[in-house]
Each structure stands twice: as C-alpha cells, then as structure tokens.
Amino acid sequence: MAQIDAINYQEILDLDSCTPPAALRERSVPDLGTEPFSVDRYTDQDFFDRSIERMWLKTWQMACREEEIPNVGDYINYDIVGKSLIIVRSAPGEFKALHNSCLHRGRKLVTEPGHAASFRCPFHGFTWKRDGSFLRNPVAWDFPHCKPSEFGLPEAKLARWGGFIFVNFDQDAAPLEQYLDPIPRHFARWNLENKYIAVHVKKAAKCNWSITLEAFLEPYHSTATHPQIIPFMADANAQFDVYSPHVTRHIGARGFQSPQVAREYTQQEIAEALIGPGSRIYSVLGGNVDTRLPDGVSARSYTATLLRKLLAEETGIDHSEVSDTELFDDLMYIVFPNFCVFGGFGKNFVFRFLPRGKKHDESTMEVYFLKTVPKGQDRPSAAKMNEVPDDQPWGSAAELGNLGPVLDQDWDNLPQTQEGLEASETGVVNYGHYLDLPIRRHQLTLDAYMRGDMPG
Template identity: 40%
Template sequence: MADADAARDFTHANSPGPSVAEIHARDHPPVPAKLGDDSWRDFGTAPLAASRYTSPAFFALEKERMWPRVWQMAARDEEFPEPGDLVVYDNLGKSVILVRQADGGVKAFWNVCLHRGRKLRTEAGHANELQCPFHGFTWNNDGTLKQIPCRWDFAHLSDEAMTLPEVRAERWAGYWFVNWDGSAPPLNEYLAPLPEHFSHWGQERNFTAVWVGKVIRANWKVVAEAFMEAWHSITTHPQILPFTGDSNSRYAIWGDHVNLALTPFGVASPHLGDIEQAAIIDAFSGGAGRNNEEAAPLVLAPGQTARAALGARNREGFAALGYPEAAQASDAELLDAWTYNVFPNISPWGGYLSNISYRWRPWPDENATLMEVRVLAKAPADGPVPRAAEMVFLKEDEPWSSVTAWGRLGGVYDQDMANLPYVQEGLHSSANDRVELGHYQESRIRHFHATLDKYLAR
C-alpha cells in the first residue's frame, strides 16, 4: 500500500487560506500520525451522466449487480440487545431478520417463510420463536425448524431442508452489516481503515439517542452525495461560514469503499477572508448546533485563537462525558467534522464528535430515498447501554427542525434536504446529460461512482 500511495499524484488545486495540514500543525497536542494520512487519488475531471440518477434501467443494474454484493448497514446493537430481540432490514424488495441469540451473538435470516413465502416479520420486536402468521410454520430463533402444522402432509420435507437460509452478518463498533450473496471481503477489510481510525474515539458504548428518518424525493446517490463535500456551505449553510473552513477541507480516499471529508472548525471560511477571532467564537455559539447552549460565554485569553479556545472547552467537556482519553486529544479530534463515507449506504462521523451517523437506501425506486440520521450518545461506564430510541418517521410536510431533541441540527438538515428534490427534477430536465464536478472538492463523489462502476461491470 505504501508503494502504491507514493506513486500517486497528490497534486490538486487548493483553496486560498491555510490547508488542513497547516491548521493541524498549529494545534496542540498534534493529530496522531495515523489520522493525518492524505490518501487522495486523482479521478480526473470527466463529467458524469445525469441519467445515472434518473434512468430506471441504470437503477435496475444497481439492484442486480451492486446492492447484493456490498456490505449494507442493517442495524445497531442497542436496537436488539437481549436474546430473542430482532430487527428487520428491508431494501429493494429484499428483507432480512437479524435475531439476537442466547449466547449474545447474532444470526441473520432471509425474512421468508419456506412454506408459502410470507414475510415472517414485518417489524422489530421480541420473539421466543419465528412463527409465520399465515399457516403457523415455526422456527427456533437459531433458524432450525420447530414445527409444521399438519406435519403428516409434509412428510416429503426434512427438518434440515427446512432450516432458514442464513444471510452473512458481521459487526463493527456496534453496527451490524449484512451481505446478501456472501461475496464481499470480510467486513473489517471492506471498512479499512475505519476500524483503526475509530479505535481512537471509543465507540463501543455508544447508543442511538435520537433517530429520525424521512423520505426524500431524490435518487439515493443524490442524497448520499449531499454529504460528500463541504463547500456547499457557501450558499446552503451561510450561518456556519464564520467558524467552518468549508473549502479548506481535506478529502481522503482509501481502497474502493471508504473516503473522508475532514472539515476544520474554529476557523473562518476562506470565502470570508480574515475575521476577528472573537467573531468566530460568537458565530459558533450562535449557530453551530453542536455546542453546549447552556455553557458560559467563552472569553478568549490574550493571543489565544478561537480554535484553541474551543478545543480546550471541548477537551474538558468530553472528559466530563466519560471520554477520559479526550484530555490528551488533539484539537482536530475534538472540533473538526470527520465525515467518513462507507460505500454504499452509511456515513459515520469520526473524532470525538462521532455522534452522528447517516444511512440512505432507495425508497422504493430511482426517484426517492429513505434518509436516516442518528445521534449517538455514550452510555455511562457503570451501567447498561440503553436501548435505541425509536425512529421518528417524518411525514413529507414535517421539517427536520420539528424534532427538538437534537437542537439546531434539524435546521441544518432542512437546509440540506431542501435542495435535493430540485436536484432530482433538474437532472430529469438535463439538456446535455452531463453533471460537471470539481476536481478535488468533489473527488469523493468521483470515487463513489468509480466504485459503483466496478460493481456494475461484473
């Protein structure tokens, strides 16, 4: 890998103002070396076809050749913590049940009765057995056959033949992923270097404190790509520009499945030029959506930068919330937006702000997506991990800001989502079937489509 990385061309245009590397060089303590890897790859400047987002035929190819082969995030531990708890994951007409076993492990099965094909379960819950509501065929929670009513009429079926077919399922950091056809590499290999990076930030006792979903009238890729670059803030989120280095962001790419946008906070956007450090603090306190609104006003010491002051406050705050290792963490890990993307359908935030996770999937066709946002919290070290909050499923006319549990974040998501239906409408109206992307700032989108093309070519 090192030789391959050394051979890459890392040359690209840079925004005016300091780079992420220069910003991090001023931080104290320094960012761990493993987190400073600038693993960008050049995917060129060719346009994408607008029809990739609108064509039913292209969508059918994704359904046939891509979705069955990838690892899809299906659930989190705290959704089904006790033996007999189960969750249902549906996507593109396929349905999987994940069942917590008596030994604490998890088995995943196709959610299909082997008699007449009815779904065994339509929602999450708890069950001591898996019984079909149609005729009563029943399985044990480990997938072995328990009973067939009127067994005398099914002498031709052996118990072994009637074992529920399993779906491959693997776990990382509280997330459970499924792979429909079993051809994917091991999950840790697929996710690399995510497991190594996230080991710095203590994910194992996180749980879903807020969970919100909404159907967005746009292609699933349109929705995913809205979170793959930061510079849309210039017009979509102008309130965050005084404390967000949007076009200073660093973009990193690893393998086929993982990439990162690392956006520095506590510095002004290059679009604004030089502004007073106190103005950065004031804007952050008024519009971040992620700060403690009840905290005392932050006053800069003589010569202190806004970034250093905000980092110091977060260092104390995260230590108090049960992250003792945060006391020695870098400002970058405490402040910046480490927005990872795992192909195709999950985006977990890293750093000590790693309490946001996105998931998207077609709902049900090329023109609509179920977008889900989770806010994670860390369970106290001396108690059990709480169960996941139930998902709030917003209606089409309900804004994200109607959810009060996550403070100002809902208003930011309203800004993001307001663009997306009009992107989809515009793509359908494209006169030249071209989507023009930036060379560097939208290279994660190029990477995403390059990976998609590899699956479609198989």
Template identity: 40%
Template sequence: KKTWQMACREEEIPEVGDHQVYDVASLSILVVRVAEDEIRAFHNVCLHRSRKIKAHAGRSEMLRCPFHGWTWNLDGSLREIPCAWDFPHVNAEDYGLPAVQVGTWGGFVFVNPDLEAESLEDYLGELPAHFERWPLEKRYKAVHVARVLPCNWKVAQEAFMEAYHVLSTHPQLLAGIGDANSQYDVWGNVSRAITPNGTPSPHLDWKPSEQDLLDAMTNRYLDEDPAMVLPEAMTGRQLLGQASRVQLAPLVPGAFELTDAELLDSFYYTVFPNFHPWGAYNRITYRFRPHGNDPHHCIMEVMYLSPYRGKRPPPCEIHWLGPDEDFTHAPELGFLGRVFNQDAFNLGAVQAGLRAGVHENLVFSNYQETKIRHWHRLLDQYIEAE
C-alpha cells in the first residue's frame, strides 16, 4: 500500500472512458482515461456496500456499480444515487471515489495507494536516464502471458533476479552465456544485472568454438542444422549483432549505431516491489503478484514489448494459461517458453521447502544474489516504517 506498482500500459486505455483493473492481494485499483491527456486511478470499491465497481477492463461513459446502481463520473465525482431521497445523509462532495496516486513512465501506468508517498519520478530515481536510448514508450505490447504458479510471489520473482541459477537450471545455455561474469548494481528502489551473451560460461571445462557459441545463442538442438553458419574471421557475437541491426533497421532509427551489448546482452532491472523491465533491445518485462490473499500461489506475467514504425499496433490480449498448461502452451513466447518451464519446475519445490520450516534464514551469496539482498533490505525498511 506504500509503493508504486505498474498497473497497465497507456496503450491499453487509449480512449476516454477506457479503464483497466489492477488487482493485487486484497486491493483493487481502477485506472481510467478521463481525458485525452489525463489518467486517474481510484479504489475499485463502491461507497455504498463495497462491491467492486468493475471486474475487468472495458470502456464506459460512467462508473456504475452493478449492485444498486450507484454511479460516478469518470473523474470520480458522484453522479447518481437511485432513490436519492432515501439517502439525505449522503453529501455528494464527500462521496467521490477514493483516489490513488497515478503516474506514467515508459508507456506504463503506475499507481500508489499512498497519497502521501513520494512522486513516481522520485521513486524511479535514475531509471529513466538508463532507458533514454531504449524508450519503452515507443514500443507496443506484442505478447502478454500469465500463469498461476504454486509459490509465493517473492519466491517466483527471485528466480529471475540473478544468473547464478543458470549453471544448474539452464545448462543448455552455458556455451553462450557468461553467467558468473554478470554485473550487479543497486540504487534506491531499483536494481540491475547485466549478463553477457555470446561468451562461454566460466564454469565450462571445455572451450566452445565460435560456432558452438552461435548455436547456443540461437537455441540449436543437437539434431538440427545450425540456424546460422559462421563465416570465417567472424565471431558468433559479431554475426548475431550484425543480423540484429539488419532486423531492427526498418523499425528503430539509428539501429546500425547500436552496440553488440545493447543487442545481445541481458540487461534486467527490478523496480521494487514487483516490476522487472529489461533494457536495451530485449523485449521482456515481468510482473509478479500475489494470487488473491493466498501466500502459496502467485501470478507471473511475461510481456514482450516490440518496436514498431508508423501507426502503433493494438496491444495484444492477455493469454491466461490454465492449471494444466505450462509456458510452452503459449507459442508466442518462442523458445523462452521452455526456459521459463525450467524456472517454474523449481518454484513449487522451493515453496514446499520453505513451508517445512527446517531453517529460519536463507543463505544469499555475497555478489551474485545482490539484487535479492537489496530487495529484501527495501522490504525490511517498509515493514519497519509501519
């Protein structure tokens, strides 16, 4: 209730009256486009008998509770009470929908239930400066997949905050990823990791050829022909960087000026408490939320934000995976569906181990789990401030 959280993309509420619902634990927040250049957010609760006003996204000329018909204008002011004669004690000025703070960055809409909290700009600190070369507001939501996982939301997101797990969880990637050579940085409410790709893991006891590196980065299976054959006197990293520039050139001005690092390496950020945008030209963004008030399940969301040229394509609909579906049932995720399955395979077992309560304290590494250490330090600060 004290933090800024990503609620939706601006492109998901392009017209006046468009609204999105952001549910997190017991809170429900209604984000509404009230004017071409104005977005507001309110607690999604009727002030009569507390029914949720909106159950899902849509477009409305007004905000009407389905239970008894109490109605508010898009700006949150009270518009109508059926049988108003029976409520002489209700003053319209006192019954506007309770507002929450709202702010935007990178094409995302953020909300904060605490009206006294610092501004979104102050909360994000240096983050916008990091993304000046990679403006996320100039992307569109091409993929959005959600899945309920059998673990606490904190357990789930921690699996995506370090490269230490690659050695054991994603061994197929080792020929082309410098997992243990990752860089970790933390500041304010933000942390970042940079994992180099196109370089072998220092854990390997053999030296991959440049073609091996290329095969690892293009997800080649052993029974498949190489997706790309490396020319002489060229590294796999150089070839993929060159190919990426050619691919992005029709969509991104200045694509041929982008560095290999921007095109190939993994820059993964975390904004406390649950938002994980990737930098450079990797399209990934994660969001993790509690599944209602169940501490043993959570919602993991994966979005791909793609560059475009010309008219912005419409945002995709969210693809909810069923209880018997894994990430490979979302073909739009590509080869990462199999990678996410490897991550998810661990998470229920971690939750079971935590519930066993065998030891009170987890053990974090000094450096490779820096982002997780920093996240828990921030959590402790918020708890202690209560």
C-alpha cells in the first residue's frame, strides 16, 4: 500500500528521548480496497431510519463518565435516535441504564441530569426505585394485572472502562471489553480512570453525523483547512491502524512539518509555531514560554522537556521517563460508531458525535478535555457542558483555547459537504487507499450492520 515519501511515525519514535510503549509499535494495516461508496449513507433519510434498528441499537456507545454522577442517586439522561436512558449511580460502585419511559402511559421520567432517591413520573405519580424495581402505584387497586415484582423498568446493557460508562440496547451484544480490544490493553499505562472532565463543550452541525465524525478521522486536510498547523504537524505521513471492525487508530506527530509543503521550516520556526503565542501548548503552559531553542536541541525534544516539568508540577507525578510521543502527539483511537479517545499523558481529548434526534442531516459534536487528578487530592467535579449556540462559533468557548478556532475551520466545511453530497452527479464518494483507512473501515462496518451480518 503506497505511502508518502517522508519520515514516518515509526521513524519518529526511533528519535524519541525516552522509550515509547510497545503498543505504539504495533501495526495493523489491512488492505480494505479502493471501492467507492454510495452517498445515500449521508443524504438519505430512509437509510438513516433503517440504521437506527440495525446499527444504533446494536452498538456500544459512550453515555457519560463516572465523575458526572459521583454520588449514589445522581443520574444523567442519554438520548439517542428516539431512545432515552437514565444512567444512574444506583448504589456504591453500581450503575444502571434504565429506559426513561413510564410503564403506565409512557411519559419520560426525567428530562435533565439530577439526583433522586427514586424516579416518580410527573404525570400520575407511578414511582420506581433507583435500581429500577417498582416502588409505588398511587391507584394500585385498579392495576391488579400489573404485578409489582414484574413492573420494573427495562434496562439496557451497561459496562465500564477507563472511567467511561458505555451502554448497548442489544441484550445479546458482545462484552464491551471484546468490542474495545485492544484499547484496554493499550491504555492501561495512561490510567484514564484517574482523570476527570476539565472541559466539556458541545455544538451542532448541519450535516450527517458521519460527515462530522469523518472530518476528524484523517489529518491530511490540514494543508487546505488548517494552514496554521503546517509547520509543526505531520499530516500526510500520519500512521493509521485497523484493529477490528470497531476499532481503528490514527496517530499524528507534532514537531515535524507537513510533508505536503515544499518549504523546509527551521527547528526554530517549528518551535515558535508549536509552542509560541496562539498555540495549544502555549496556552497549556500558561503563556510562560521561552521559545528560543538551545543549540542542538530539536523543537520536539524541547517541547517534551517543558511538558514533563509542567505535568510533574500539576499532578505531583514524575514524568521523567515518559516518551515524547505520549506528551503531545495525537494518539487517537476511534471506536465505532461515534467515539474518539486520545491516549497519552497530560490532557486527553475525547470526541463524541451524535445524530441530532432522528434527522439524517443534523448532528452534534462534543469535545472533552480529561485531566489527571493530582496526586493525593480528591477528584475535582466534572465540568458542566457548555453548549455553543448555533449562531456562535466554537471560538466563543474560551475554555477550548486555540482548539476553538481550529474547529471553526472544520465547521466551515461541514454544511457545504452535506450540500455537495446531495448535489452529487456520480452518487458516490471515493476514499483514499491508506490516508482514509479509518473512514473506509467506518463505512464498511456501517454497511455490515445494515446488511445484518455484523456481530454486536
């Protein structure tokens, strides 16, 4: 399979100042072919409607983080394609995913996150315990046919990994650990259980959910869409791996320029773009950054040294043996259908993409920053979600730092992509052989679910 003639990620790892973990040396690059795909997956409401039963209700989906419901009785509602679940901490160390529909006349039991000793329907007062078992019927004399022992709220499957709570509407679904493999093994070193939500921002897009997701599954659009990152981001020479129909990986190295431009940047220029004013790392370091490189030191190595010091101060944990790549490279693992989680130390990004209701041409993206709980301290409260209004840019969410304007650049493409696909004369899209591997795998998996032959 052809790849660009430039330094690759494995060669970049060879230059690391510390030994990278073995997981980053693993390769899995199957040939998924070059066939085009029909545009109806993006443009057709009927295709989307069929995907609800065939795919959305048969896949594991991240519903929330444990720290969002820290106390017994805390709950959050997870709504997806017309279904609604109450994710509740029902007892110490126990969680339930209860269907959010009264068994009397169907009213939703809750509409906002909160805390409850029980779930009482606001319509007639039918009440269930936190574990879903039936508690009270205000007119029990008229319901002899509804036996309390058989009147518990139905549950979806629930499983946990890395501090995340996942749900699946399919009772016959394969175990989460099997579905996520090899992520639990690869992430063991990064200990996401010891993280908390420091930032949570959501925004809607006027396009199909897959269009929104796929804008983040490859980096080679940077030359046209994000020219400001060209000096320090290896894009077309990123690494892609496919581990299963449900898990792919995309790794992009920082501190190396894009190979798609002819100009050769000096290490000093790379350092100024990577850690200077306006950069993500500059904001992480609080603006207290000397961008002048010592003689003979690369921009990448210098940045890693700064971040090791910062993380040690922030967390009370020694990072002296942590590899450069784990400090600031994009180590993104993609879980079908709609979840992306970044490995490494420091601030871990999480992306979640959802259809907006049952509309095939509207979607949302959520961005989370996870930070390490400082050694010896209590876990901070999870940040409340900031939903950016449709008429405001990502950049209006100050907590995103310089990521906000980058997301706005992507947002400029999304509605035009939806409209362009609807106007397509050929009726197909053509993905790259290597650079679009995660996208191709995503759509092959979706097609398999649509045929009914993909194991849950």
